[in-house]
Amino acid sequence: MKGIKIKGTGRCVPEKTVTNADLAAIVDTSDAWITSRTGIHRRRHCRGETHTSLCAGAARAALKKAGVPPEEIGACIVATVTADTLVPSAACTLQRELGLPQDIPCFDLNAACTGFLFALHTMECLLNASPRKFGLVVGADTLSRITNWEDRGTCILFGDGAAAAVVECREGWSSIGAELGCHGDDRLLRVPGVETGHRSLISMEGTRVFKFAVEAVPWCIDRVLARTGRTVEDVDFFVFHQANARIIDLAARKYRIPQSKYYKNIGEYGNTSAASIPLVLSELADLGRVGPGSLVLTVGFGGGLTWGGAMLEFA
Numbered sequence: 407m408k409g410i411k412i413k414g415t416g417r418c419v420p421e422k423t424v425t426n427a428d429l430a431a432i433v434d435t436s437d438a439w440i441t442s443r444t445g446i447h448r449r450r451h452c453r454g455e456t457h458t459s460l461c462a463g464a465a466r467a468a469l470k471k472a473g474v475p476p477e478e479i480g481a482c483i484v485a486t487v488t489a490d491t492l493v494p495s496a497a498c499t500l501q502r503e504l505g506l507p508q509d510i511p512c513f514d515l516n517a518a519c520t521g522f523l524f525a526l527h528t529m530e531c532l533l534n535a536s537p538r539k540f541g542l543v544v545g546a547d548t549l550s551r552i553t554n555w556e557d558r559g560t561c562i563l564f565g566d567g568a569a570a571a572v573v574e575c576r577e578g579w580s581s582i583g584a585e586l587g588c589h590g591d592d593r594l595l596r597v598p599g600v601e602t603g604h605r606s607l608i609s610m611e612g613t614r615v616f617k618f619a620v621e622a623v624p625w626c627i628d629r630v631l632a633r634t635g636r637t638v639e640d641v642d643f644f645v646f647h648q649a650n651a652r653i654i655d656l657a658a659r660k661y662r663i664p665q666s667k668y669y670k671n672i673g674e675y676g677n678t679s680a681a682s683i684p685l686v687l688s689e690l691a692d693l694g695r696v697g698p699g700s701l702v703l704t705v706g707f708g709g710g711l712t713w714g715g716a717m718l719e720f721a
């Protein structure tokens with residue numbers, strides 16, 4: 407089996423910043439509560455932007471960074487739960503917007519906040535069966551459009567954004583060793599779909615999701631290390647889904663990961679769902695903190711329930 411590496415990353419976030427103080431004006435909360443319980447200071451919300459425009463912005467930036475023309479892409483996956491339209495999918499819309507080839511699979515993937523990792527694994531499998539060697543994976547969500555603005559337990563958490571990675575697949579490269587899982591549960595975290603009588607707004611039992619996450623993260627780290635035959639010390643950088651700074655700090659403490667080897671941008675963006683992990687990857691790449699040869703262990707978890715980890719390498 408051939409493996410994939412990250413060739414280039416890009417991101418696109420809405421301009422509008424919503425601070426904790428802005429939210430305290432609409433629900434009974436405070437900057438002090440949100441900051442201490444979550445680590446979030448502000449987040450971005452779409453005003454003029456759309457899911458499509460964010461995806462296109464992120465994907466164009468990633469293609470440019472990778473130096474790969476759209477016509478060389480062999481598959482496109484958008485991980486999301488908030489595409490502008492169910493049909494066409496965000497990925498099909500992106501095919502048209504970017505001028506991707508027409509003889510390739512383009513589709514959306516729903517694994518909530520773990521979507522980007524599910525999509526990377528799927529892409530690795532697809533490219534193994536493709537004559538083309540590059541793939542485009544986008545993580546994008548505009549959760550502000552399905553947020554319940556009367557629920558202070560959830561509305562403070564989420565932000566909008568998109569980020570993308572162009573990956574390359576080659577003989578001789580190691581697999582990302584993805585370890586993915588799910589446990590069907592529609593009580594802890596739920597967004598109704600086309601059921602009748604429900605508005606499609608997020609509902610969540612925060613404390614129980616928190617406990618689930620605290621157990622899922624070490625499970626993923628242990629499984630990925632075992633599968634790839636690596637140790638914590640081998641890893642150059644740890645990238646965690648940005649759902650709550652406390653979850654990230656607990657994992658860092660458990661594995662004695664020095665501060666120089668992990669990163670939090672949750673303070674700036676909140677939880678951007680499927681965009682969260684590639685948003686971190688893209689910022690780290692631009693900051694020069696990861697680059698060719700870097701080994702990055704990434705971990706995600708979210709609605710479904712879903713969870714996963716993978717060992718990413720930069721080309």
Ligand code: COA
Nearest residue numbers: 435436439443519558559562612613615616649650707708
């Ligand atoms: N502002 C002020 N008080 C709030 C509040 C807010 N925004 N949201 C909840 N509270 C209150 C609750 O009403 C409760 O009050 P009570 O003790 O009088 O009943 C108290 O704060 C504690 O609530 P609780 O829900 O137990 O807080 P918590 O410490 O679990 O923090 C979350 C809540 C949502 C921040 C936390 O559970 C969390 O981050 N969970 C994981 C969420 C997540 O990762 N989701 C996405 C998965 S991808």
